[in-house]
Amino acid sequence: xxxxxxxxxxxxxxxxxxxxxxxxxxxxxxxxxxxxxxxxxxxxxxxxxxxxxxxxxxxxxxxxxxxxxxxxxxxxxxxxxxxxxxxxxxxxxxxxxxxxxxxxxxxxxxxxxxxxxxxxxxxxxxxxxxxxxxxxxxxxxxxxxxxxxxxxxxxxxxxxxxxxxxxxxxxxx
Numbered sequence: 001x002x003x004x005x006x007x008x009x010x011x012x013x014x015x016x017x018x019x020x021x022x023x024x025x026x027x028x029x030x031x032x033x034x035x036x037x038x039x040x041x042x043x044x045x046x047x048x049x050x051x052x053x054x055x056x057x058x059x060x061x062x063x064x065x066x067x068x069x070x071x072x073x074x075x076x077x078x079x080x081x082x083x084x085x086x087x088x089x090x091x092x093x094x095x096x097x098x099x100x101x102x103x104x105x106x107x108x109x110x111x112x113x114x115x116x117x118x119x120x121x122x123x124x125x126x127x128x129x130x131x132x133x134x135x136x137x138x139x140x141x142x143x144x145x146x147x148x149x150x151x152x153x154x155x156x157x158x159x160x161x162x163x164x165x166x167x168x169x170x171x172x173x
Contacts, residue, residue: 002083004074004103005172008090009111010139011131012118014156018111018164019087025165026172029077033088034128036073037066050130053138058130067095071102078103091143100149107171108151117157 005022007015016032023030035045041057043049049057067088074084086106090096099106113121122133131139152171156164 002078002081003105003107004078004084004086004099006086006088006090006096006099006106006108007111008088008096008108010089010091010118010143011129011136012122012125012133013111013113014121014159015087015089015111016127016129017156017161018109018154018168019085021161021165021168022083022085022172026083026168028083028085031070031073031077031084031086032128033063033066033070033086034130036070037062038128040066040069045128048130050132053135063095067098071098075102089139091139093144093146093148096146096149106149108146108149109171110146110151110153111156112153113155114157 005028007019007022009015019030019032022028037057038045038047038049041049041062043057051058054060070086070088074086077084086099090099096108118136119133122131122136154164154167
């Protein structure tokens with residue numbers, strides 16, 4: 001059985017950039033919580049569902065449903081012997097535990113970046129994600145540092161695509 005890669009961290013850190021590399025360069029199926037959330041809630045990916053932290057389509061209950069569906073889809077893909085990357089904030093211990101229970105050997109990659117770089121990225125973002133800098137700040141307040149899973153850290157402040165590709169190759173081969 002193949003083990004999924006879980007790319008997690010705060011909004012604007014570059015999680016999706018890392019997941020995109022795994023998808024485009026290494027053939028991973030990309031399961032992105034932002035896309036699954038909007039699909040589950042009947043919102044077009046290009047449509048804004050911006051809301052205050054924990055409100056609208058971003059409540060804890062909806063987030064739990066999104067993560068459960070993401071893990072179910074990952075399970076189906078892994079069952080087909082496909083490589084899978086899960087791309088989501090996974091801010092809480094119990095969210096990461098959901099993955100760990102189903103995939104005990106999943107590779108967790110915590111992506112981070114300098115706060116000024118995150119501010120810059122989120123200010124210019126045109127993406128399926130609705131997160132802005134205020135959401136990032138709230139995520140930062142509630143983020144539970146991982147102690148329930150082993151993980152690798154990647155600082156994605158100024159890292160080039162090629163450097164990330166090389167780093168990822170070492171982790172997944």
